[in-house]
Amino acid sequence: MCGIVGAVAQRDVAEILVEGLRRLEYRGYDSAGVAVINDGELRTTRRVGKVQELSAALDDSPLVGGTGIAHTRWATHGEPSERNAHPHLSSGDIAVVHNGIIENHNKLREMLKGLGYAFTSDTDTEVICHLVHHELKSHDTLLTAVQATVKQLEGAYGTVVIDRTDSDRMIVARSGSPLVIGFGLGENFVASDQLALLPVTRSFAFLEEGDVAEVTRRTVSIFDIDGNAVEREVKESEVTHDAGDKGEYRHYMLKEIYEQPRAIAHTLEGRIASGTVLDSAFGENAAEFLKDIKHVQIIACGTSYHAGMAARYWLEDWAGVSCNVEIASEFRYRKSHMFPNSLLVTISQSGETADTLAALRLAKEMGYKATMTICNSPGSSLVRESDMAYMMKAGAEIGVASTKAFTVQLAGLLMLTAVVGRHNGMSEEMQAKITQSLQSMPAKVEQALGLDDAIAELAEDFADKHHALFLGRGDQYPIAMEGALKLKEISYIHAEAYASGELKHGPLALIDADMPVIVVAPNNELLEKLKSNVEEVRARGGLMYVFADVDAEFESDDTMKVIQVPHCDEFMAALIYTIPLQLLSYHVALIKGTDVDQPRNLAKSVTVE
Numbered sequence: 001m002c003g004i005v006g007a008v009a010q011r012d013v014a015e016i017l018v019e020g021l022r023r024l025e026y027r028g029y030d031s032a033g034v035a036v037i038n039d040g041e042l043r044t045t046r047r048v049g050k051v052q053e054l055s056a057a058l059d060d061s062p063l064v065g066g067t068g069i070a071h072t073r074w075a076t077h078g079e080p081s082e083r084n085a086h087p088h089l090s091s092g093d094i095a096v097v098h099n100g101i102i103e104n105h106n107k108l109r110e111m112l113k114g115l116g117y118a119f120t121s122d123t124d125t126e127v128i129c130h131l132v133h134h135e136l137k138s139h140d141t142l143l144t145a146v147q148a149t150v151k152q153l154e155g156a157y158g159t160v161v162i163d164r165t166d167s168d169r170m171i172v173a174r175s176g177s178p179l180v181i182g183f184g185l186g187e188n189f190v191a192s193d194q195l196a197l198l199p200v201t202r203s204f205a206f207l208e209e210g211d212v213a214e215v216t217r218r219t220v221s222i223f224d225i226d227g228n229a230v231e232r233e234v235k236e237s238e239v240t241h242d243a244g245d246k247g248e249y250r251h252y253m254l255k256e257i258y259e260q261p262r263a264i265a266h267t268l269e270g271r272i273a274s275g276t277v278l279d280s281a282f283g284e285n286a287a288e289f290l291k292d293i294k295h296v297q298i299i300a301c302g303t304s305y306h307a308g309m310a311a312r313y314w315l316e317d318w319a320g321v322s323c324n325v326e327i328a329s330e331f332r333y334r335k336s337h338m339f340p341n342s343l344l345v346t347i348s349q350s351g352e353t354a355d356t357l358a359a360l361r362l363a364k365e366m367g368y369k370a371t372m373t374i375c376n377s378p379g380s381s382l383v384r385e386s387d388m389a390y391m392m393k394a395g396a397e398i399g400v401a402s403t404k405a406f407t408v409q410l411a412g413l414l415m416l417t418a419v420v421g422r423h424n425g426m427s428e429e430m431q432a433k434i435t436q437s438l439q440s441m442p443a444k445v446e447q448a449l450g451l452d453d454a455i456a457e458l459a460e461d462f463a464d465k466h467h468a469l470f471l472g473r474g475d476q477y478p479i480a481m482e483g484a485l486k487l488k489e490i491s492y493i494h495a496e497a498y499a500s501g502e503l504k505h506g507p508l509a510l511i512d513a514d515m516p517v518i519v520v521a522p523n524n525e526l527l528e529k530l531k532s533n534v535e536e537v538r539a540r541g542g543l544m545y546v547f548a549d550v551d552a553e554f555e556s557d558d559t560m561k562v563i564q565v566p567h568c569d570e571f572m573a574a575l576i577y578t579i580p581l582q583l584l585s586y587h588v589a590l591i592k593g594t595d596v597d598q599p600r601n602l603a604k605s606v607t608v609e
């Protein structure tokens, strides 16, 4: 949530900052702003709306200067407006950008008002800049003033501070919201995601919780939570493709849907040998951690949670271990029971989701045998704080609606099933079936993408619809949930998913000609049961869209449109049936004319509670 970029350089930085914001826009897009120091003056430009609005304003009236900070906002405190947009200033001297939530901002605000500070916004952030300004009165340097400030903050922050009177440095502090320092030649940078800085550097150091850093053109000094000077490893970025470009596609979402065969193939590379998934896919010491695992507890949010729900069917059915799946925001605030020999698995595209991270930290305190993350972001907090990491190689996902991350998560979870199963006596034959299925996934996904045109036509039926129902059974139930989430997220059509056996326990009452019912129907042992549920809908005048296996013997008629999905085995069916549902939501959103990549009220990376 919220994107931050900062630079200390010898050249003008406004363009670098705005390009960085464009790349971070997925983190929030309510308003954007930039502040630059020029000739001892702080100059700011802020605009409501997307980075494009800010960029146009800067074209009309450029900002000159080599030290600056910039921000794209996802509103938490105060409506999206110019006065609430960052950077915030104190007395024209201090400028601050901030990501996170300062929970004791009301108390600090009252204290600062008492000291004579006037507030010009409704944000929690403004307390930070006035506090720094106040602390500078009793501290010699901006660094020590910021260190004294952050000691008074409760909540989460990633923040960057600059001082009008000292254009040589910026001070950066992290607690709960990620920040990465980018190293250049005679210039240095900071951002909330390395993606922002790829045009200017590929050398990065991630700040740890509680770190405060002083960044000048030639030096970076980092201090831990106790103020001790510390080194943080500088790494060359592993991000191989530059996600800033939509290429031939109209939207990032469509590009990312089409990238799935390559993303899955890339993720499998080097991780399967002789019909076996290698332990090393999950990190160096995975073999040691994974032996004796008898229970898996999966924690995630949103789309990642749906991937976990599908994996529960697999781990219990094929790997022979019990498995629970829970939404992170629930897990973290209740007393849960921990089974002996439990593995805690978090799933996250970003690796920075606040609730998932808090759940991981709680699980570590509870004493889980081992923790693992299935994650798409190298260097992220979940990766650094887990015992094991399965790195998805989906490449940066920019569309707010998660697509390729989800299918790569499913592929990773199937690999986990094979590995946990092997440690629990899964037969070689079963392992070989799973690995063959994994290896043929990219080609099968490619085939499923061939449904695109047919689905685009079908999507027109949804133009005037306000509700939709998704049905599935077994591991297709979470796929139905994911289909419903995609549709509501980007087309704003209200959609619900049900395990189809639940229909008669209530939702059947909703069925009429205005409620499209989308059914996912692979040819598995639940097919006949699903067919009965389809008849229940038909008998009540519902109009169905059935994504069915070519051998499932569904036929289109007045009450049902059947879309034939390429035949696939049980190990990959959940993943394959996801593809048409992604395409459906994309085409419905196109018809509805919504903002596909940046749907209203949402942000890609949810780093606040």
Ligand code: M6R
Binding pocket: 301, 302, 303, 304, 347, 348, 349, 350, 351, 352, 353, 356, 400, 401, 402, 403, 485, 489, 604, 605, 606
């Ligand atoms: O980065 P994460 O996978 O932890 O994010 C979890 C959810 O916020 C995310 O999947 C969200 O539900 C997506 N926007 C769904 O498309």
